[in-house]
Amino acid sequence: MTDLASLFRPDLPAPADIGGPTRPFAFVGGNNDPDSVPFAGLAEAAMTVMTREGRNLATYNLGGSALGYEPLRSFVARSLKDRAFTDCNVDDVLVTSGSLQGLDLVNDALLSPGDTVIVEEATYGGMLSRLQRRGVNYHGVKVDANGIDTDDLGQLLERLTAEGTVPRYIYTIPTVQNPTGTVMSVERRHALLDLAHTFGVAVFEDDCYADLLWGADRPPTIRQLDQADTSRGNVVVYCGSFSKSIAPALRIGYLVADPPVIAQLLGLKTDAGTGALEQMVLAEFASTHFDDHVDQLTSTLEARCAHMVDAVRREFGSSVTVDPPKGGIYVWLTFPEGVDTATMVAGAAEVGVEFNPGAGWSADPVWGSRRLRLCFGNQSPENIDRGVAALADVARASSSLV
């Protein structure tokens, strides 16, 4: 009996769980504070843009550029200038359906199966799973309080080159690194660029969390440092998102690069445009409210982060280390040698706690196995206290933790 599922390719990923209500202490994913969603402002923006330009929805891309809604690209360019010292023209910006589509487009442009890329030793799990599915190899580089360790990066590039391998890109989350919450220093940014140009390697700069920064001044983007040096070409493609600064369920991100690069990436974006209503509403809201909103959100997150760091130190004691992040929505915990945080998942779930085991966020899953990530963005202080205490009980029960 023929059934559609029996006709599928044999090499597909596992069927997905359709999801649903989460556990009470869901310290997972990139979720954010419900009370900080500017829904009234978004509703007002929707009313304004629909009244002014709603007829344009009758035409693909609103009858304008396939790069995205022009006022949104204009806002992105202006905001990069104002907030990150970055020169950007409206046609350097390609609006994407979340930054994840941006990752896919850049990967489509640069990667073939068997290729090699460089990532930070702890990095975004969704990028690692993407690379795995493409059959792309990756190597991790150390990250410390100043971001990627460029000495380690240089040694890795030397070694790979000696083996005849030129990595396709260096993927970095320089400002509010995911998951470590560190910020790459300007010196390291320059050193990374010098290495990229010396070895002929592209740089993929993922700045999705950069607006949520409180523990450091925002440095210029790597993209900016690259384009400011006119003695050589530009090797950086930059990606950003409104998922963290406004709301993750809105799926609007963007890529920034030189126009010939953008035109090539656009040729790979065959979705007939990113949703116009979300683009219009975001542009209308952000053009007047973005900075105020981000100030409010950041201050909420800073307080919540301090609460989370205190709770972790109180409940786990000195055997677990946590370096306070300089922004964002995560803390990254390191357990003693011999602990495997994956063994805590089931026990945690039983007491209503979800967390991201470190192996999935690490280039080397063995290195990552004694680490874990907690999101505090969507949790009340009370939930943080209760959830972290429950998780610490589970950790003690499932390991040699004192």
Add this chain to the structure above:
Amino acid sequence: MTDLASLFRPDLPAPADIGGPTRPFAFVGGNNDPDSVPFAGLAEAAMTVMTREGRNLATYNLGGSALGYEPLRSFVARSLKDRAFTDCNVDDVLVTSGSLQGLDLVNDALLSPGDTVIVEEATYGGMLSRLQRRGVNYHGVKVDANGIDTDDLGQLLERLTAEGTVPRYIYTIPTVQNPTGTVMSVERRHALLDLAHTFGVAVFEDDCYADLLWGADRPPTIRQLDQADTSRGNVVVYCGSFSKSIAPALRIGYLVADPPVIAQLLGLKTDAGTGALEQMVLAEFASTHFDDHVDQLTSTLEARCAHMVDAVRREFGSSVTVDPPKGGIYVWLTFPEGVDTATMVAGAAEVGVEFNPGAGWSADPVWGSRRLRLCFGNQSPENIDRGVAALADVARASSSLV
């Protein structure tokens, strides 16, 4: 000097034109009537849902199922029942970022390079370009006033099987076929299903235009005829869209299939969800206004279609045939042997006319070369008159057309 573009894969598609303002007589693409966009209703829906559920935007997938916003899936299920006699549960529906993402997901699940699929001889150009980019072969089957010619389909399946090739799917647009505007009869639907089961081939049913129907009663979907026969498995995956019924710049489509198939397709959808604001606004609007809106839009399009058919017959005379479509937004013109409509593109552009040459919408580009597609959805009656007259002048000047 290393430059990012120089590091791209050598086999990428051409860089894309970023687009911009179109010509006055843009009879291209799937654009629709600006005056029919229900923008006031969409704005009101946005206000309602943001006030009621805006906080949920803080969580990916609004904290609910990864299949999409539940009220939207519920509307799709209800609407398929009411409008297309199709039994559908809310968990049979996967919301996609436009039906184009639906095409990509189904292709990801079923196709490998070198595979073979079956399409209608005239079909959606965006599917053909997708198949070309994947290195998938396709064969066309005749289409007449009753849809796909199942005798021709049976012969093709026999021949391919004899050659050792089992096609991966039969792609059909049964209700308001693109570009011919025909509707497949119920008898043909049954015959197609029998062939699909006999030869072990999936059916990909693309119903994107099915709501815009005036020249025929809407038949049950092929999906429904398949699932109603419990003596065998189900081989149909169904896709639909709001692009034609509401607005193309909104990017919301959906796939419908059995839950195990949907779970597998969801595993390939790694975008962290389709834009929630568009889903929420559409669900809110459609649940009370969809049928009324579609009635109004269909009646506008029917009048415009008659105007277009009259203009074509008046301006082109009897040497060009056009069969009035039973719905949708296109007419499909057939020129005499020896005419190549691609040769008219430049001349048409000079007089402000854009059209889709038939080769791009045809499995066999030679067969398609004397055909072309005109969209009337976004054009006023006056523009139709002027544009078709101008195009007829160009056709006469560039060919042996009398």
